[in-house]
Amino acid sequence: MTAVADHQPAIFTEPEERADLRAQVRALAGRYGREWFAAKARAGEKTTELWQDMGRHGYLGVNLPEEYGGGGGGIGDLAAVCEELAAQGCPLLLMVVSPAICGSTIARFGTEEQKKRWLPGLANGTTTMAFAITEPDAGTNSHAISTTARRDGDEWVINGRKIYISGLDEADAVLIVARTEDARSGKLKPCLFIVPVDAPGFEFTPIEMEIVSPERQFTVFIDDVRLPADALIGDEDAGLIQLFAGLNPERIMAAAFATGLARYALDRAVAYAKERAVFGAPIGAHQAIAHPLAESHIEIEMARLMTQKAAALYDAGDDFGAGEAANMAKYAAGEACCKAADRAVQTHGGNGVTSEYGVGGLLVASRVTRIAPVSREMILNFISTHSLGLPKSY
Ligand SMILES: Cc1cc2nc3c(=O)[nH]c(=O)nc-3n(C[C@H](O)[C@H](O)[C@H](O)COP(=O)(O)OP(=O)(O)OC[C@H]3O[C@@H](n4cnc5c(N)ncnc54)[C@H](O)[C@@H]3O)c2cc1C
DSSP states (O other), X not given: OOOGGGGOGGGGSOOHHHHHHHHHHHHHHHHHHHHHHHHHHHTTOOOHHHHHHHHHTTOTTTTSOGGGTSOSOOHHHHHXXXXXXXXXXXXXXXXXXXXXXXXXXXXXXXXXXXXXXXHHHHHHTSSOEEEEOOOTTTTTOGGGOOOEEEEETTEEEEEEEEEEEETGGGOSEEEEEEEEEOTTTOOXXXXXXXXETTSTTEEEEEXXXXXXXXXXXXXXXXXXXXXXXXXBOSOGGGHHHHHHHHHHHHHHHHHHHHHHHHHHHHXXXXXHHHHOEXXXXXXXXXXXXXXXXXXXXXXXXXXXXXXHHHHHXXXXXXXXXXXXXXXXXXXXXXXXHHHHHHHHHHHTGGGGGOTTTOOTTHHHHHHHXXXXXXXXXXXXXXXXXXXXXXXXXX
């Protein structure tokens, strides 16, 4: 009889196709490189060439169904793409939003017409869609959002405000979370609508941020925006389920983004620790430098493994299991990213804060991975309550 262990190792490695995909994305991103990417961001320019190149090669739509122009893979494949880009120092925040949250949601819950209308463009990068849930007053408490949609004949009329919405200046449309009134109970329930960014009554203004990134964040004012009936995604009565199903890809992608950025920070630190010599030896010879970097390597690998598990559960259709795993992956990745960025700066000494070396900027970027799209505190709340059965604190 063959020992069970003989069959086990494959479970802990990704399929060959995904390893190939990673290598291809690494090669493409390497042709652009961190210097190019950071120069664009600092000049307030976009990295559209990279986005379009990624789209042309089919990397932006690897998770979307083949019949609508995608690659027919899963969120695990898209997460691998996102991670490899970030690991080359070219993180594309809109990957978390456009093909992941918006693409997955439309592919799963959209009508045939909506899929035909939106998915091919999202897959090849010619269409970009933003995602808007956060509101100034509700903040983290997404159950308290007050953007509302009411029916008026054949149309929907939407009113409300959103904040920190990424990439609206690059997007064709935005997937908005609003609430409609339940005819029977009068209670408000969340629903998803696609709003073209040039719809009359839809206004947005940029927020000045401290992050050096080509993507910008915006405050949004939605004032009597009228939409056709088919702007609603999926079923009005199943909005909450659809919303939560869309949040798993978001968390998995945010985790991949963070582990990629963490890998980039660690690579930079390791390279510098090998090359910079004081006291007659490379600084990496000192355990005070080497051990924190070794810890980061371990933390990043653990976060990657958890991200792959969450993606595997989601791709297998286990939304519930994926929910816990995606939260854990996002938490682990955010923590690993913040520590790796901090250690990269420390390893560089004074050069850690020079523009020439460009690692100081990773501090703010890495902090975002602890805050968005769901904060570490809200993940700890989720795990305390749902995984451990502790009383809810709020
Ligand atoms: C760079 C960036 C890009 C973003 N892009 C988008 C986007 O494209 N679309 C979008 O919809 N949103 C986006 N966001 C918004 C982001 O998801 C929110 O900032 C995040 O969810 C936190 O919400 P808040 O900023 O309102 O914080 P608050 O809700 O004001 O929370 C502030 C702090 O209090 C903590 N806190 C709040 N309640 C509790 C509690 N019950 N227990 C413990 N701690 C608590 C939070 O964890 C946080 O640390 C983006 C944010 C950033 C920074």
